[in-house]
Amino acid sequence: MKKNWDNPVEHAMPDNARVPASVQIGGVTVAPATVLAPMAGVTDTVFRRFIRNASVFTANAAPNASVETEVTNQQSGCGLIMTEFTSADGLARMRESKRKRYLTFYDDEHPISAQLFGSNPATLADAAQIVEDTGFDMVDLNLGCPAKRVVSCNGGSGLLRDLPLIGNIFEAVRAAVRIPFTVKFRLGWSDSHIVCVELARLAEQSGLNAVALHARTREQGYSGQARWEWIAAVKDAVKIPVIGNGDVRTPEDACALLAETGCDAVMIGRAAPANPWIFRQIAQYTATGRYDQATDLDRYRMIRTYFEMLLESDNPEASGKMKQFASWFTHGVPGGAALRKSIYESKTGEAVLTAVERFFEAGPVSSSVLAADSYDADELTLACD
Numbered sequence: 024m025k026k027n028w029d030n031p032v033e034h035a036m037p038d039n040a041r042v043p044a045s046v047q048i049g050g051v052t053v054a055p056a057t058v059l060a061p062m063a064g065v066t067d068t069v070f071r072r073f074i075r076n077a078s079v080f081t082a083n084a085a086p087n088a089s090v091e092t093e094v095t096n097q098q099s100g101c102g103l104i105m106t107e108f109t110s111a112d113g114l115a116r117m118r119e120s121k122r123k124r125y126l127t128f129y130d131d132e133h134p135i136s137a138q139l140f141g142s143n144p145a146t147l148a149d150a151a152q153i154v155e156d157t158g159f160d161m162v163d164l165n166l167g168c169p170a171k172r173v174v175s176c177n178g179g180s181g182l183l184r185d186l187p188l189i190g191n192i193f194e195a196v197r198a199a200v201r202i203p204f205t206v207k208f209r210l211g212w213s214d215s216h217i218v219c220v221e222l223a224r225l226a227e228q229s230g231l232n233a234v235a236l237h238a239r240t241r242e243q244g245y246s247g248q249a250r251w252e253w254i255a256a257v258k259d260a261v262k263i264p265v266i267g268n269g270d271v272r273t274p275e276d277a278c279a280l281l282a283e284t285g286c287d288a289v290m291i292g293r294a295a296p297a298n299p300w301i302f303r304q305i306a307q308y309t310a311t312g313r314y315d316q317a318t319d320l321d322r323y324r325m326i327r328t329y330f331e332m333l334l335e336s337d338n339p340e341a342s343g344k345m346k347q348f349a350s351w352f353t354h355g356v357p358g359g360a361a362l363r364k365s366i367y368e369s370k371t372g373e374a375v376l377t378a379v380e381r382f383f384e385a386g387p388v389s390s391s392v393l394a395a396d397s398y399d400a401d402e403l404t405l406a407c408d
Contacts, residue, residue: 032248034275040282041309042289045102046264049203049232051134051160053102053288055309057277057302058235058266060292061105061138061163061207063170064347068127069332071104074295075132077325078302100302102288104135108165110178111141111150126157136161136205140168142177142188144195155200161232162200164192166208166222169241180241183212186225193229203232207268207290210253213242223257223265235266235290245293255284266290273301274308296351299325319356323383326352330379334372345375358382 045054059066059074078100109125128135137154139162141147147164154162166189168179175181182189197204206226211217223234236257238249249269258265267286271277272294280289294301300321304314317325329348333341349366353359365378 031270031272034273034279036275036308037278037282040278042277042281042305043287044309046233046266046288048103048161048205048264051203053134055100055102055306056288057101057305058103058288058290059101059105059295059302060268060290061108061136061165062292062296063107063168065296066105066107068129068132069329069336069338070296071106071132071135072129073329073332074299074302075101075104077299078306100304100306102134103161104132105163106135106137108138108140108168108179109150111139111147112143114139114150114153115146122153122157126154126159128159134160136163138163138165138207140165140173140178142182142192144188144191147192148195148199151196151200151204155202159202161203161205162196163235164196164204164206166206167237169209169244174241180209180212183209183218183222183241184216186218186221189222190225190229193226193231197230204230205233205235206231207235207237207266209237210240210250213240216240217253219253220256220260223261227261227263231263233264233266233287234261235268237290237292238267238269251280251283254280254286258285258287264288268292272298274305274314277305278308296348319383322352322356323379326379327376330372330376334376342369342372342375345369345372 043056045052046056047053059071106126106128114122114125126137137157137159139147139150139154141150151162165179166182168174170179173179173181177185182192193206208219208222210219217240219236223236226234234257236254238251238253239245239247251267251269254265254267254269264287266288267280267284268290271280271289271291277289277291280286289305291301298317300317307314329352330345333344338344346367349363353362356362362378362382365382366375369375369378
C-alpha cells in the first residue's frame, strides 16, 4: 500500500458539513461516524488500541487536561475499528487455539468488525460464524484488496468480475450470522467495468447492513484520485448506510467528502498511521470548529507509546514491526530520515526505543520530554490533547 498520495487535492473546510455524531449499522451504534479502515499488516490489536486512545477528545477539556483512563469508542474520535483481513479458508482449517492469533481483540476495542476474504460461500459462512462466536460486533467481506496474491485466488477485488458469485456469498453469510454484515468494495475491476452501484443494490437486497466504497478501481490500486462522485451515486442508490473511503487525509477532506457525497460515515486508511490524531482532529473540529495540529511532543509520545505497546504485547515480530512503522510515524518529523536510519540499524526492540530517546533528547522537544520516565503508561497512551 502506497504511503503517499498522487497530487492530493486540498479541500477547504465546508460550512455545511460535519461528520455525524453517529451512524446505526444494524443493532450497532457507531459513534462518531468514523471508521478505521482494515489494513493488512497494520490494523492488528496493538495498532487498533493505539489509534483509539490517540483519538480521545473531550470538547470541554482544557489544553493538556488529563483524560479518564476508562475510555470507550463513543468517547473517542474513532467510532469503529476493523481488523486486518483474514482468510476464510485459513480460518476454517486452522485449530481453534491458532485462531486466537488472527482474531485477538480486547474489551476496550468494541465496537469492532472482523474482515474476511475468500470466494467460497460455504467457507465464508463458516468463518463468519467463527467471527460471531468469538464476540465481534460485526463481520465484513473484503471485495477491495488489489494485491495479486489475493486476486489470483479470486478473493478481494478479484470477485468484482463475478456478481452472481458475490450474491451467493452475501446470501450464505447473511443466513449464517445474526450480527451486522457489511461489505467493503471498489468501483469495479477497471474503468470499463464499474459495478459499484449494482453491487451496493445487491448488498441491500441480500440483507447487508452497510456498504463501504473505496472510490478507486482495482486497476488503479492506490494511484490517481479517488472518484467521490461514485460514492454519491451509491448513496443515491441504496437506503442502508454508505461509508465513504478514499483520499481522506485531513478533517477538511472528511467534511468535504460528506458535503459532496451525502455519505453516512467516513472511513480512513493510509492517513491513520501517518497521523494517528486524525480521528481526534475530526471530532474536535465537529465540536468546536477548529482542531489542533500535532506537536513535536505529541510525536515523541506517539512513537514511544506505540513501540512500548508492541514490546509489551510479546509479539515475536515486535522489532520488525517497529521498523515497518518507522516510515509512517516519522512522517513530518524534522530530521526524520536520521531517526529512520537509526531505527533500521537497531538490532532489538529496546535498541529502537533507545534510538527514539536519543533523537528527541537532541531535538526541540528535549526540555519537555527528558523526564518522560515520570509519565505512567496511561498518560503516555492518552496524553495527546
